[in-house]
Amino acid sequence: MTDARTSMLAAVRAALGRERLPDTEAAVLQRRLDEPRSNIVPARGQPSPEERIDRFIFEAERVQATVVRLAGLEEVPDAVVRYLRVANMPSAVRIGDDAVMQAVPWHSEPLLETATGPAVDSDAASVTSAFAGVAETGTLILLSGPKSPTTLNFLPEAHLVVLPSERIVGSYEDAWQRLRGKLGNGRMPRVVNWITGPSRTADIEQTLLLGAHGPKRLQIMLVDGECPQ
Amino acid sequence: MQSTARVFPDNAHRAMGDVNLQASLARFSQGFPVKRRLAIDRLPEFDSLRDAARDIKNHTLENLDFYLERFEEKVTENGGRVHWCADAESARQTVLSICRESGAHTVTKGKSMIGEEIGINEFLEEHSVAPIETDLGEYIIQLRHEPPSHIIAPAIHLSKEQVADSFREHHAEYPADRPLEEPRAMLDEARTVLRRKFLQAEVGITGANMLVAETGSIVLVTNEGNGDLTQTLPQVQIVIASLEKVVPTLEDASTILRLLARSATGQDLSVYTTFTTGPRRPEDLDGPPAFHVLLLDNGRSRMLGNEFREMLRCIRCGACINHCPIYGAIGGHAYGWVYSGPMGAVLIPNLIGVDEAGHLPNASTLCGRCEEVCPMRIPLPRMLRKLRDQQFEKKLSAKPVRWGLAGWAFVARRPALYQMVMQIGVAALAALGRKRGRFRWLPMASGWTGARDLPAPQGFTFQEMWSARGGRRQ
């Protein structure tokens, strides 16, 4: 008995009416993988540097994210405290621990409780940093890692995201290029999350409701000025 | 899932008399198509993106063996495992043995059409593993023991009162007299109930919208975030995907993503698009330590080799369903199996056989809207016609249809006879139907007039009018 893998690949090749691809053809395909090219990128994904931030904000707000602009990372703790107060939520957050988050002076708000590590069910709010923002659709891109556990993006009811404004790119393709620049071609963090607005469902009579299983609120803190890489 | 496609005509009749369903369908027809239009109006490049996506998929299918092998290599390199499953049975067995190995009692599930296709829930239940659907719509129909009626909106056929009844019946921990009139209250309740399940499950099973050969990533798209909790919280992650889901690069995936949500719900992008590559890494603080991908054939290689290959470009957006007048009249359950609408009418006979699902290709007026809206430019009407041909050749059509067509062919091949028969017939129908201009009922034509009127002809055949005009275009 041949194993399933062999027989399934054989069935595919039989359907295509050929044997395994000759090396020369396979090499051409391999190059397509090793040097990925963009297909069509819509004009909306190619804003000028001046338009980029405005477009990002416009698109993010269209999908019910809220956006505030801050002059620097030092303003983040106060912005978090004010946000939680208005939302009538306890003054405690689960935070990421990456370079950007470490550069935030959390001690400036002694009444704000912060904890790192993966999120637990009782966490009401989290603060994480984004790897990129995509102007085309107001999408945040977050990467998983030892200092940025994925659960922070999904378990809490409110998700606050610090996005250095210099990290806003035009299109998804731009973001992939940045990621390849950081990790090398063909390499990915375990999880790349594209997040476009707070979670939602329309499964009951097509009524749109925010806050299905993921966060009910998504607050983007767009930070100008110096930010660690 | 057991198919009832064989009794499609009965299913369809029942659906047309179902008041609840008809109310839901009326609501539905106003929703998605309008939103899709608005989203596309905001993206002038939409049609060129469709061409690009079609070409990407064609290229991938031409070289499917190559890209599958590359995908597998990358998954393995990242510490995951790929299981090759030729059919539904081997996929079910593989899932079960992974669950057994990990001692799983509870399995959370993201919505997966492949899961429906292989009937994984029933199978796991029979083997004492409890599968919990976590997409709100899927969860509701799981409580009701119903199949999905739409690939992206599985509970579209239900009213909120029906949902509330199901919650009252199944959520025994809540007081019986709690207010449950508003969708918001139902959602909050489901969120709480399911949150406990998420935290409890040992295994999470999801489908995949795409597989990326370049990186070995699986792409999962949801709005609720249930897919992400399903694939983040348990100790074991299982992804079930059919062969044709693979695309070469992240750029190729991005092109298709620009079409998917716009075509489906009219969103520019769904809320969560997640690229997952392998299991938890050594330093990671969360994520499942075990990562399995099942590559399922289940009829795909057969379609790759026949005239239905183009159907393998389908990204399951549901646009063809949302724009189908037949689906709009009868809903999804009437189709009798996992898929519905035009894509279902092509897929079901291909996956479970023309003998079983021969009625479905006839459930179309061939109006062409499905092809017009399909983001992957799949020629659905042409495929439906092909299936009708196959059905006729295999002598599977009903006797009256065959005799009728044979009689028509006899007459049509004899021009003089044809003209005479038509003149008599048209004149007679015109005389009979003059008063109302349409027939409510005709002998031997109740199959047509049972559900719609037949307009009465004006009294002259086309050929008579043509010669009266001197046989010229004007």
Ligand code: SF4
């Ligand atoms: S056939 Fe086309 S329109 Fe229908 S679900 Fe598939 S991709 Fe979407």
